[in-house]
Amino acid sequence: MTDKDVLFEIKGLEKSFGNLKVLKGIDEKICKGEVVVVIGPSGSGKSTFIRCLNLLEQPTGGQIIFEGEDITAKGFDVNKHREKVGMVFQQFNLFNNLSVIDNLCVPLINVKKMGEAEAKEAAMKLLHRVGLEDKANAFPSQLSGGQKQRIAIVRAMAMGPDVMLFDEPTSALDPEMVGEVLQVIKELADEGTTMVVVTHEMGFAQKVGTRVLFMDQGYIMEQGDPKSIFENPQNERTKDFLSKVINVI
Amino acid sequence: MNMMTIFMNYYKYFLRGTRTTIVVALIVVVLGCCLGCIISLLRLSKFKPFSEFAKLYITIIRGTPMLVQLYIVYFQLDFLPYPKMTIWGMALERVMPCVIALSMNSAAYVAEIIRSGIQAVDSGQMEAARSCGMTYGQAMKLIILPQAIKNILPAIGNEFVTMVKETSILMYLGVADLMYNNNLVVTATYSPLYCYYISAIIYLILNIILGKGVSMFEVRMKKSDR
Numbered sequence: 001m002t003d004k005d006v007l008f009e010i011k012g013l014e015k016s017f018g019n020l021k022v023l024k025g026i027d028e029k030i031c032k033g034e035v036v037v038v039i040g041p042s043g044s045g046k047s048t049f050i051r052c053l054n055l056l057e058q059p060t061g062g063q064i065i066f067e068g069e070d071i072t073a074k075g076f077d078v079n080k081h082r083e084k085v086g087m088v089f090q091q092f093n094l095f096n097n098l099s100v101i102d103n104l105c106v107p108l109i110n111v112k113k114m115g116e117a118e119a120k121e122a123a124m125k126l127l128h129r130v131g132l133e134d135k136a137n138a139f140p141s142q143l144s145g146g147q148k149q150r151i152a153i154v155r156a157m158a159m160g161p162d163v164m165l166f167d168e169p170t171s172a173l174d175p176e177m178v179g180e181v182l183q184v185i186k187e188l189a190d191e192g193t194t195m196v197v198v199t200h201e202m203g204f205a206q207k208v209g210t211r212v213l214f215m216d217q218g219y220i221m222e223q224g225d226p227k228s229i230f231e232n233p234q235n236e237r238t239k240d241f242l243s244k245v246i247n248v249i
Numbered sequence: 250m251n252m253m254t255i256f257m258n259y260y261k262y263f264l265r266g267t268r269t270t271i272v273v274a275l276i277v278v279v280l281g282c283c284l285g286c287i288i289s290l291l292r293l294s295k296f297k298p299f300s301e302f303a304k305l306y307i308t309i310i311r312g313t314p315m316l317v318q319l320y321i322v323y324f325q326l327d328f329l330p331y332p333k334m335t336i337w338g339m340a341l342e343r344v345m346p347c348v349i350a351l352s353m354n355s356a357a358y359v360a361e362i363i364r365s366g367i368q369a370v371d372s373g374q375m376e377a378a379r380s381c382g383m384t385y386g387q388a389m390k391l392i393i394l395p396q397a398i399k400n401i402l403p404a405i406g407n408e409f410v411t412m413v414k415e416t417s418i419l420m421y422l423g424v425a426d427l428m429y430n431n432n433l434v435v436t437a438t439y440s441p442l443y444c445y446y447i448s449a450i451i452y453l454i455l456n457i458i459l460g461k462g463v464s465m466f467e468v469r470m471k472k473s474d475r
Contacts, residue, residue: 056379082382083381089373091373093376093377097392106392107382110383111387
């Protein structure tokens with residue numbers, strides 16, 4: 001692996017909220033084409049970690065280098081960075097005041113400075129891809145959770161990002177809708193999209209992930225390929241966690 | 250004399266007063282909204298001196314009676330070169346301090362309404378907008394404010410109604426609004442009760458019309474939502 005392939009280089013990343021230290025020093029490299037799955041108990045800092053990667057949380061210590069640029073440096077253009085980093089949220093966060101098609105078009109027109117017709121065409125193509133072109137003129141309040149999340153995913157993809165971040169994309173969904181969303185994410189992974197996924201779907205982590213990070217108490221406790229993490233965990237905390245989430249009964 | 254005869258004989262007074270009340274109320278509502286927007290933006294600013302100033306302003310305005318504010322503005326700002334003109338029987342020298350005082354008062358309430366409306370929009374909306382690469386300003390204009398307006402419309406409508414009623418303190422500065430004319434008729438007829446009934450009905454009609462207007466606007470906003 002050459003240095004050119006490294007997308008994120010994270011050095012000693014720390015984040016505190018007041019007196020609460022959530023991330024206590026994370027060192028990690030994320031390369032192009034990787035599907036990094038982050039697992040761990042709640043409160044371990046998974047979400048904070050992924051949110052630091054597009055600066056929704058401003059790190060309080062350490063450095064994040066993205067494509068050779070220090071994104072934590074003063075005067076860094078956050079908006080340019082976020083165009084290159086797609087984000088999908090647990091709560092979907094579709095723009096409630098806009099129709100489905102405008103959810104995709106408004107960022108394209110205002111951020112990417114696309115023409116209206118061009119944006120519309122690109123948006124319809126993406127909606128077709130997730131089988132929701134018939135919902136183009138619906139409003140988010142009329143959609144199911146699974147539909148919302150699929151649209152949120154293509155909204156992020158529309159910007160043509162270099163990496164996609166998923167913050168528990170299926171945790172707010174009804175069980176029957178988890179599959180359709182994971183399927184879309186899997187397809188993106190199969191196409192070689194670089195992504196970081198925080199999830200509690202262990203089956204998905206095993207099948208789709210190229211690397212698994214286990215986080216606990218603000219540290220990355222253990223990492224490796226899915227097979228070795230799930231079948232042969234070394235760290236005591238990892239073993240404990242996995243025993244609680246797999247084969248629960 | 251019964252109520253009807255009083256109205257038939259003196260309706261000119263009532264209508265003239267009503268005109269003044271409407272004109273002043275409209276100006277105050279518009280100015281109050283503009284000033285209120287500015288103050289709410291100051292209040293939401295991350296720059297401490299701005300937000301502290303806005304907080305102080307709101308505290309003072311909300312904590313003192315409007316009549317006191319009116320007199321303070323009138324006497325404090327007496328150095329301003331108000332034009333010595335009379336429009337529709339309104340002496341600008343007296344109307345303008347009233348408009349300033351009422352607008353300043355309305356602005357404080359409008360600012361709080363707008364602030365709460367903006368803060369009621371789910372924070373995920375701003376995060377999603379920023380994640381798409383929008384600037385703070387774009388996110389506000391395209392995503393947050395359109396949703397906030399829906400939240401604040403009912404409360405703003407309330408504020409408009411309050412302002413129409415509050416213009417009744419104009420008579421303390423001798424501005425010939427509805428209440429001022431009402432008192433003229435009282436002196437002429439010695440029938441205060443009927444006069445006040447007539448004025449009450451006029452205020453009520455104004456506010457019912459205003460309320461209808463606001464709720465029509467609300468319905469239109471809702472349509473774009475669903």
